[in-house]
Amino acid sequence: MKKTSLFFAAAISVCIGFNPFEAAFSQNIVINTTGSAANSSALLEVGEAANLTAGGDTKGLLCPHVALTNITDVATITTPANGLIVYNTNAAMTNGNGVGLYYYCSSGCTTTGWKFMAAADNGPGTNGQVLTSQGAAAQLKWQTPTTSSTGTNPLTTVTNEFTAVNGSPCIGAACTGALMTLRDCINTCDNYNDGTYSDYEVPLTEDLLRAIDIAPNNTNAGSWVWTVSPVATNFYSIVQLWDAGRINSTATNTLWCRCVR
Known part of the structure; x- marks a missing residue:
């Protein structure tokens, strides 16, 4: 029995030491x-090839x-480790992107949860x-961005932002007038001359944020931000930054671009 036991132990040692499928x-x-x-x-390498x-x-x-x-599922896999990778089979996963590879992020990310490993499903x-x-x-x-008619610059369509009534901003269904593209407004502002100044351009984001809605009056001295009609020489003064932000209206055309100088 001793010889048999020793032989069995030796056989086990040989099998473990020379396992062709796993080695350290x-x-x-x-x-x-x-x-x-x-x-x-590599800490772990899996494969058949020699290199x-x-x-x-x-x-x-x-x-x-x-x-x-x-x-945010932490029940299917309890206490998932940061960086854990799985293949999700639930196409109806809430707030997910369908089936595919996901990794769990609990550190170094804006929100904790399962993150889809982004890949397009319509080819390269x-x-x-x-x-x-x-x-x-x-x-x-993969989608092709919308471009202008010349195919060179993005084309942004903007609605009529102000009505011709008391200088009030138009909101929702109350907005009237035709649609204009940003390019139309750029050309309109670039070519506009109010009789004194001709250095107008479309407003910066900061200009738009400082526009305010107050009762109009008949003062237009020092006007700095304007709404200009692309089909008429009338102007629509919106904001006077250094004159208490007064709003004036002298035009009735409903097709407008906002220009600043």
Whole structure:
């Protein structure tokens, strides 16, 4: 019995020491069928090929498949570690992007939760396209941005921002007048001459933020921000920054661009 026991123990040792599927070299672990050492840069290397550049592997690495309920799901996998990777099989995952690879982020991110590893579901896309969200429960897609008629600059359409009644901003259904493109307004402001000044341009964001809505009066001295008709020489004064922000209106045309100087 002693000889049998020793032989059995020796056999176990041989099997463990020469397992062709798993071997440890220093602190690097490799799983392969060749007995090759793990790459020195990898803590774990899985594959059949003798080296990274051989390209001879015929099998892949399959991540755990889980059905996450939402991006904050910590019940399906309890206490997920920061950086944990899974393959989500739930296409209806709340606030997710459908099935696919997700990683869990609990440190170094703006919000804690499962993050979709972004990839378009409609191929590699073409030159000039951008990756856009399709909303919750939908994967990302490549889309071509809207361009102007010349195909060189984005075309932004803006609605009539002010009515011709008391200088009040138009809101929702109360807005009237035709649509104008930003390019139309740029040209209008660039070509406008109020009889004294001709150095007008479309306003900066800071200019728009300082526009205020107060009762109009008949004073236009020192006017700095204007609404200008592209089809008439009448002007519509909106804001007088150094004169208490007074608003004036002297035009009745409902097609306007906002210009500043």
